[in-house]
Amino acid sequence: MNQARRFAAECVGTAMLLAVVIGSGIMGERLADGNIALALLGNSIATGAALVVLIQIFGQVSGAHFNPAVTMIAGLRRQLPLSTTALHVAAQFVGAATGVWMAHAMFAEPLMQISPKLRDGPAQGFSEFVATFGLIGTILGTERSRPAFVPLAVGLYITAAYWFTASTSFANPAVTAARTLTASFAGIAPASAPLFIAAQLLGALAATVFFTWLFQEDVRDERCIPHHDLP
Known part of the structure; x- marks a missing residue:
């Protein structure tokens, strides 16, 4: 696959994702009239x-x-x-920042902002570990069983994780870094970002180790079943 096309896909795709995350957060906050749960609902569904x-x-x-x-x-x-x-990682960080600025421009907000929203503490870090662990598990497990279902599975998981994690499931280092650049509903203070990113990377590694072991065990068990026991 052409590397330029790969870069463009990751960059534009990530930019569109951040435009949705930030834009729906701004819209939700404006329309919810102070109801944070309603704003989060709109943000998560979008x-x-x-x-x-x-x-x-x-x-x-x-x-x-x-x-x-x-x-x-x-x-x-x-x-x-x-x-x-x-190449992918570079494209994702560039695209994520661009997406934040796109959202600001669409809502007539100042383009350059820094978030003041602190998201600190062990519970927040653990939430990001769990969120990313689940995301990687969703991808690895669904790729193995129903590859065509991956887009829907990821979308459903992230929507749910907005609500069952205390951190509202960033689960993405590029998204985390980019969200330091907005003072809107979806922002995170730069001082809080390192904890999130570290927890996300650890969660991804832990999920890879666990699910690789889990699925290898499944294959080995299936091979050990005598043919006469199969239905």
């Missing part, structure tokens, strides 16, 4: 729905990772060479 569509659009070009943690795991599993892994 993000999950957009993920389904964006993965479907760009998946055939780059795999539609839009997430350095997902790309890192693909590299560790030797699904991508090192040069392509680095």
Whole structure:
């Protein structure tokens, strides 16, 4: 696959994702009249729905990772060479920042902002570990059983994870870094970002180790079943 096309797919796809995350957060906050739950509902539905569509659009070009943690795991599993892994990650960070500025422009907000919203503490970090662990598990498990279902599975998981994690499931280092650039509903203070990113990378690694072991055990067990025991 042409590297320029891969870069474009990851960059534009990630930019569109962040435009949705930030834009729906701004719209939700404006329309919810102070009801944070309602704003979060709008933000989560828009993000999950957009993920389904964006993965479907760009998946055939780059795999539609839009997430350095997902790309890192693909590299560790030797699904991508090192040069392509680095290219994807660079595209994701560039696209994520661009998407934030796109959202600001659409809503007539100042383009350059820094978030004041602190998201600190062990519970927040653990939430990001769990969120990313589940995201990688969703991808690995669904790719194995029903590859065509991956876009919908990821969108559904992220929509749910907005609500069952205390951190509202960033689960993405590029998204985390970009969300430091907005003072809107979806922002995160720069001082809080390192904890999130570290937890996300650890969650991705832990999921890869666990699910690789889990699925290998399934294959081995199936091979041990005598033919006369099969239905």
